[in-house]
Amino acid sequence: MNLWDVKGVPHKGWECEGVIDVGDGTSSSDEIEYEQCEMCGNEKIRYVHIMKHANYFRELRVGCVCAERMSGDYENPRKAENALKNKLLRKKNFLKKPWKYNPLKGSYSKKYKGTYITLVKGRYDSWGIYCDKYRLWQVRGQKIKDFKAAEALAFELYELCYRRQETMAA
Numbered sequence: 001m002n003l004w005d006v007k008g009v010p011h012k013g014w015e016c017e018g019v020i021d022v023g024d025g026t027s028s029s030d031e032i033e034y035e036q037c038e039m040c041g042n043e044k045i046r047y048v049h050i051m052k053h054a055n056y057f058r059e060l061r062v063g064c065v066c067a068e069r070m071s072g073d074y075e076n077p078r079k080a081e082n083a084l085k086n087k088l089l090r091k092k093n094f095l096k097k098p099w100k101y102n103p104l105k106g107s108y109s110k111k112y113k114g115t116y117i118t119l120v121k122g123r124y125d126s127w128g129i130y131c132d133k134y135r136l137w138q139v140r141g142q143k144i145k146d147f148k149a150a151e152a153l154a155f156e157l158y159e160l161c162y163r164r165q166e167t168m169a170a
C-alpha cells in the first residue's frame, strides 16, 4: 500500500514528533526487526520518523525520504537521523568498555572518559546507577530490573549529565 496514492491523505504539512531506532538494543543487524514505511510501503527502515498531521487520524511511521517530502523539510529529518546514529555509536563505545566487578560491594564500576559510573544491586533485585554525583534508582516510577537495563540507563545518565551541550550542538 502506498499512501501517496490515496486521496485524502495529506501530502504536506506533517510534523515530526521524533525519530527512533528500531534496532536499538540488538547486537547484530540480523536481529533487527525493520519496519516498513507506512507512507510509501517499500522501504526497509531502521530509523523510524514519527509523523503527525492535524488532518489525519493517527501518526505515521515513515522513513527519512518520506519524512522529508511530508514535512517539506529537506534538512532536519536527515539531521535528526544522523544525530541518532551518532548517539548509537557513542552507546556502542560506552558499552564496549568492560565493567570491573567489586565482590565486596557486589557492584560494577568503570571510568568512562573521566567519569566514574557504578551499577549497584539494591534490595528487591533492583539496580541503581551512580554516575559521579548523580543517582538513578527508578525510571518513571519503575524499578530498574536487570543488569542490561541498568547498563543502558547508565549510558543515558552519562549522556544527560556530561554530553548535553555536545549533543545539543550536534
Ligand SMILES: [Zn+2]
Binding pocket: 037, 038, 039, 040, 041, 042, 043, 062, 063, 065, 066, 067
Ligand atoms: Zn516511505
